[in-house]
Amino acid sequence: MFPPDISRLPVILLRLLETFQMALAGTFIGIILSLPIAVLATRDFSPHPVVRFLTKGLVSFCRTIPDLIWALIFVVAVGLGPFAGTLAIIVDTIGFCGRFFAEAMEDVEKGPQEALTALGASRTDIIASAVVPGAMPAMIATGLFSLEKATRGSVVLGIVGAGGIGVELQVALDLFNYAQAATIIFVIFVLVLAVEQVGSALRARILVSGK
Amino acid sequence: MLSRLDLKSQQSTIGSGQRSPDFDLEISDLSKRFGTNTILRGISMSVESGSIVSLIGANGAGKSTLLRSCIRLIEPDSGSITVQGKQLVGAAHRDLVFVRSKIGFIFQKHNLSSRLSALSNVIHGAQSRRGGPRTWIQAFAPKELREEAMDMLAAVGLSHKALSRADQLSGGQSQRVAIARALMQRPRIILADEPVASLDPSSGFEVMELLIRLAREHKATVMFTTHNLKHAEEYADRVIALKGGLIAFDQHASQFSAASVKDLYV
Ligand SMILES: Nc1ncnc2c1ncn2[C@@H]1O[C@H](COP(=O)(O)OP(=O)(O)OP(=O)(O)O)[C@@H](O)[C@H]1O
Numbered sequence: 001m002f003p004p005d006i007s008r009l010p011v012i013l014l015r016l017l018e019t020f021q022m023a024l025a026g027t028f029i030g031i032i033l034s035l036p037i038a039v040l041a042t043r044d045f046s047p048h049p050v051v052r053f054l055t056k057g058l059v060s061f062c063r064t065i066p067d068l069i070w071a072l073i074f075v076v077a078v079g080l081g082p083f084a085g086t087l088a089i090i091v092d093t094i095g096f097c098g099r100f101f102a103e104a105m106e107d108v109e110k111g112p113q114e115a116l117t118a119l120g121a122s123r124t125d126i127i128a129s130a131v132v133p134g135a136m137p138a139m140i141a142t143g144l145f146s147l148e149k150a151t152r153g154s155v156v157l158g159i160v161g162a163g164g165i166g167v168e169l170q171v172a173l174d175l176f177n178y179a180q181a182a183t184i185i186f187v188i189f190v191l192v193l194a195v196e197q198v199g200s201a202l203r204a205r206i207l208v209s210g211k
Numbered sequence: 212m213l214s215r216l217d218l219k220s221q222q223s224t225i226g227s228g229q230r231s232p233d234f235d236l237e238i239s240d241l242s243k244r245f246g247t248n249t250i251l252r253g254i255s256m257s258v259e260s261g262s263i264v265s266l267i268g269a270n271g272a273g274k275s276t277l278l279r280s281c282i283r284l285i286e287p288d289s290g291s292i293t294v295q296g297k298q299l300v301g302a303a304h305r306d307l308v309f310v311r312s313k314i315g316f317i318f319q320k321h322n323l324s325s326r327l328s329a330l331s332n333v334i335h336g337a338q339s340r341r342g343g344p345r346t347w348i349q350a351f352a353p354k355e356l357r358e359e360a361m362d363m364l365a366a367v368g369l370s371h372k373a374l375s376r377a378d379q380l381s382g383g384q385s386q387r388v389a390i391a392r393a394l395m396q397r398p399r400i401i402l403a404d405e406p407v408a409s410l411d412p413s414s415g416f417e418v419m420e421l422l423i424r425l426a427r428e429h430k431a432t433v434m435f436t437t438h439n440l441k442h443a444e445e446y447a448d449r450v451i452a453l454k455g456g457l458i459a460f461d462q463h464a465s466q467f468s469a470a471s472v473k474d475l476y477v
């Protein structure tokens with residue numbers, strides 16, 4: 001393994017960037033989609049208990065199936081490449097954020113909602129003006145966690161051909177090229193560490209100012 | 212102005228379904244029970260347009276229950292509530308929302324969205340007449356809405372705090388923002404449930420003073436609950452006391468005195 005082989009470093013870094021792009025895009029789209037899904041899954045804002053039940057079921061289903069399996073499914077459905085990986089991350093993010101956004105919305109203090117109910121505001125306006133702002137710190141923290149999770153997850157997705165650096169790692173391992181594998185693992189480690197550090201720093205700031 | 216005796220004689224006509232245009236709020240035979248605990252036992256009252264009524268009574272007497280029932284934040288068990296001639300009990304959701312839009316409700320706790328600016332919170336008051344994304348936060352709001360909200364903040368003396376986050380305001384400032392939000396509704400009626408109970412005595416008087424002055428300027432009818440008899444005496448035209456789920460007395464403010472309340476809080 002030593003010394004690590006850095007001859008293919010530019011290619012490896014490009015693949016790493018692709019991995020991070022998949023994670024970022026997948027998480028971002030997943031978070032946007034999770035918002036309305038979470039609303040439908042809450043006790044107070046779901047239009048009907050049946051809708052709530054079905055939505056919660058859908059979110060659990062997204063969570064139950066591992067991201068690697070989702071990646072396999074999407075590779076079959078849309079072909080090899082980062083698009084399949086991004087789709088897998090979107091679904092995985094919905095499984096995570098859909099649940100925790102709903103809980104964050106249910107935990108928001110009721111006073112501001114009641115004040116808007118009292119003046120005749122619509123359900124949508126109440127959610128947008130009182131519930132979402134109240135749940136925002138918790139939702140941002142959840143969103144950052146899911147970005148960390150997606151970054152870690154997206155590394156592996158390449159192994160099933162869903163884009164990113166995973167495929168490089170697999171090839172290196174298949175060829176017993178451990179010096180190159182060491183380089184790949186090291187750059188992955190740096191990326192994951194960086195995302196986690198930035199995530200914790202942002203979370204700490206939000207929780208302080210969120211009071 | 213009707214005298215108290217006139218009020219009494221007017222009240223007796225409510226049962227027949229007759230409505231006098233002089234009354235903004237008419238409550239008739241209103242009852243409410245929580246489990247086996249009967250809180251209101253057939254309350255009837257009519258609140259004259261433009262008048263200021265203070266509702267007093269011991270803890271648990273049902274003041275908040277009565278006030279909340281007026282906009283059906285609590286569903287009464289029986290009786291009728293008529294706001295500017297519109298029957299609320301059993302009304303369809305649309306009609307309920309319409310009536311609510313005309314009533315500013317001030318809570319003991321300001322109930323602002325704490326992470327949004329004072330200005331955004333005031334703009335929320337406009338959701339009573341027009342909703343949608345442009346009323347969600349001040350940055351989205353159209354010019355005329357922002358300007359109206361700024362006028363309301365000026366009226367409560369908080370122009371300089373427009374862009375401060377609500378959770379950075381003092382208790383008195385927050386309650387004034389809540390008043391500005393209620394005024395943004397262009398309300399006909401203001402219901403205030405112990406609006407200054409969590410403020411210190413001097414801010415309490417200031418905010419009470421402001422609320423009553425602005426309500427008079429906007430020609431809104433006011434009903435407020437309080438444990439501060441000085442506020443009742445000072446600001447109300449009429450004092451109504453609840454005890455045991457019934458109206459213990461209903462007096463013109465000029466008749467109201469320490470003697471009136473001697474049995475109220477025992
Ligand atoms: N949602 C509820 N469920 C059960 N009981 C309730 C509910 N709301 C109020 N009560 C009860 O009804 C009674 C009257 O309450 P209410 O808040 O109307 O009194 P109040 O006159 O406003 O008292 P205070 O001066 O303490 O504010 C109390 O005994 C209270 O416990």
Ligand SMILES: [Mg+2]
Nearest residue numbers: 274275276404
């Ligand atoms: Mg009360």
